[in-house]
Amino acid sequence: MAFWRLKMSNHFIPYGRQSITASDVEAVCEALTSDFLTQGPIVTQFEQAISELSGCKFGIAANSATSALHVACLALGVTKGDRVWTTPNTFIASANCARYCDAQVDFVDIDPQTYNLCPIKLAEKLATAAQNNCLPKIVIPVHFGGHPCDMRAIYELSQQYGFAIIEDASHAIGAKYKGTPVGNRYSDVCIFSFHPVKVMTSAEGGMAVTNNEGLAETMRLLVNQGVTKNKREFDTRSPGDWYYEQQVLGFNYRMTELQAALGLSQLKRLGHFIERRRELVQRYYQLLRGLPIQLPGEADYAYSSWHLFPIVLNEALTEQRAEIFKSLRDHNIGTQVHYIPVHTQPYYQELGFSWGQFPIAEDYYARTLSLPLFPDLTYEDQEFVVKTLSQAIDKAFIL
Template identity: 80%
Template sequence: MSKAFIPYGRQSISAADVEAVCEALTSDYLTQGPLVPEFENSVAELSQCKYAIAANSATSALHVACLALGVGPGDLVWTTPNTFIASANCALYCDAQVDFVDIDPQTYNLCPIQLKEKLELAKFQNRLPKVVIPVHFGGHPCDMRALHELSKEYGFYIIEDASHAIGAKFKGQPVGSRYSDICVFSFHPVKVMTTAEGGMAVTNKEPLADAMRLLVHQGVTKNKREFQTRSPGDWYYEQQDLGFNYRMTELQAALGISQLKRLNQFIEKRRERVQNYYKLLQGLPIQLPSEADYAFSSWHLFPIVLFEALEPQRALIFQYLREQQIGTQVHYIPVHTQPFYQEKGFAWGDFPQSEEYYQRCLSLPLYPDLTYEEQVYVANALREAIDRAFVA
C-alpha cells in the first residue's frame, strides 16, 4: 500500500464549515447578502481595525489598495523579492513601476536597514516610492515599527501584505492594526484559514475604505448618501469610478465566518507542530525558522535553509522527498528573477540575500491536521535525503 501524499499545506474543513456553506447555498442570497458584511465586521474586529473590505482574492485586494492610495503612472512601489508575484504585480496593474528591497537573512522579510539605505539614495535621486509593500513571509511579521518610522521620514504609504499572517501579532498587537495604511489578508486553501478563494483589506482610514469598497463593486454604489446626482427612485445606482467585479460571494463568507471561529485553534496547532519540528530536526545541517522577539507568527510556512555545502544537492533532496510522497515546496523564486521582470531590467545578482535564501530553501509540510507520526516521517525522510546528498 503506497504512502498517502503529505502536502506542504492543506485546509481543515469541519462539519460546521460544511453546514454553514450549505445554509448559505439554500438561503435567498448567493452574493451580496448579509454574510459578507458579517465576515468583514468579524475580520475588522479581529484586526482591531475600523473597516474591512472583502474581495475575491488577496491579489484583488492588493490591487484596489494600490488604487485607493492613488498609485498610478509615474509612481514607484517597492516590495520584497521573497514573495509571490502578486505583491509586485498589483502595482503594475496600476501602470506604476516596481522595485525591490532585499531581505533580512534571519526573518526572510523585507529588511529595514536595506530599506533605509535604498531610501537615502532614492531621496538623492528624487525617486522615492509612493508605497512600500512589506510581506509577512510565512506568517512572521515584519518589523513594522521600524518601517512606520521610515514612512514618516520619507513620506511613503504602507500596504502590509499579510496574506500569510492573519492572526499574527507585532509586539502583541494584530498585524494591520497600527503601523500601516492598509493591510491585506488571503484566504486561499493553504493559508491559515480559508474561504476557498478570497481576500480582505483592512484599514482605519474611512476614505481608503470607501474607495476600496467602491472599486471592489464595479465602481458602483447604491448608497443614496453617496450619490453625486439626485436619485430619481429606489432603483437608482451610480458608477462613480472604473471598478472591478472583485466581490466575495455569500458562500465564501459563510465558510470564512465558520473558519474564523477556529482561527486561534488553527494557529495553536501550527505552533505545536513547529515545536515538534524543532525537536525532530535537531542536528541536521539546516537553518530552522525562528521568531523575532517582537513577533507572534501564525506559521503559514515552515521554511528550512540547507547549509551551504548542500546547495548543489537541493534539487536531489527536493526530488527524494517528493518520491517519498512529501509535498515539499520552494517559497519563493525571487520575483525579480522571473522572465517577465527581467524584461523590465532586473537581473540575477540584484538582491543577493533573497537569491541566497532561494537557492537553499525548502518548505516542509505544516497545517493543523498534520499528525505527529507524519512529522516523524517527514523528518526521517529529510534526514535520509540529506545523507544521500552527501554521498552524491
C-alpha cells in the same frame, strides 16, 4: 544506505492543506439555501469579524488577496510613473498589484534571519532614492510565512520619507507584532488571504482592513464595479429605490456569500489552527535538531501564525537541493520552494531586473525547502517527513 530502507508514505503529505469540518460544510450549505448567494449579509458579517480581529475599523472583502492588493494600490492613488517597493521573497501578486496600476516596481533585499523585507536595507535604499529624487509612493512589506515584519521600523521610515504602507499579511492572519494584531497600527491598509493553504480559508478570497474611512469607501467602491446607490452631491434628481450609479471604473472583485460563510465558520477555529501550527513547529525544532540546516525563527517582537515552515540547507548542500527535493517528493512528501525571487521572473527581467541584484533573497532561494505544516498533520507523518529529509541529506553528502 539506510535511505533506501525507508518505507514510502501510503498517502501524499502536502506542504499545506485546508482543514474542513462538518460545521464548515453546514455553514456553506446554509448560505447556499439562503436568499442570497452573493451581495448578501454574510459578507458584511465576515468583514466585521475580520476587522474586529485585526483591531481595525473597516473591512473590505474581495475575491482574492490579489484583488485586495490591487484596489488598495488604487485607493492610495498609485498610477503611471509612481514607484512601489516590495520584497523579492514573495508571491508575484505583491509586485503585480502595482504593475496593474502601471506603476514602477522595485525591491528591497531581505533579512537573513526572518526572510522578510529588511528595514536596514530599506533605509539605505531610501537614502539613495531621496538623493536621486525617486522615492517610492508605497512600500509593501510582506509578512513571509506568517512572521511579521519589523513594522515600527518601517513605519518610522515612512514618516521620514513620506511613503504609504500596505501590509501584505496574506500569510499572517492571527499573527501579532509587539502584542498587537498585524495591520492595526503601522500601515494604511493591511491585506489578508484566505486561499486553501493559508492559515484559514474561504476557498478563495481576500480582505483589506484599514482605519481610514476614505480608503475603505474607495476600496469598497472599486471591488463592486465602481457602482453605489449613494448619489453624488451634485445630482439633484430624486430617483426611486432602483437607482444606482457608477462613480469610478471598478472591478467585479466581490466575495460570494458561500465564501464568507466558510470564512466565518473557519474563523471560530483560527485560534486552534495557530496553536496547532505552533505546536508542530516546536516539534520540528526537536526532530530536526542536529541536521545541517537553518531553521526559521521568531523575533522577540513577533507572534507568528506559521503559514510556512521554510528550512535553509547549509551551503555545502546547495548543489544537492534539487535531489533532496526529489527524494521528498518521491516519498509522497509535498515539499515546496517559497519563493523564486520575483525579480528573476521573465516578466520582471524584461523590465530590467536580473540575477545578482538582491543577493540575500537569491541565496535564500537557492537553499530553501518548505516542509509540510498544517493543522491536520499527524505526529507520525511529521516524523516520517523528518526521517525522509534526514536520509535524503545523508545520501546527498555521500554523493
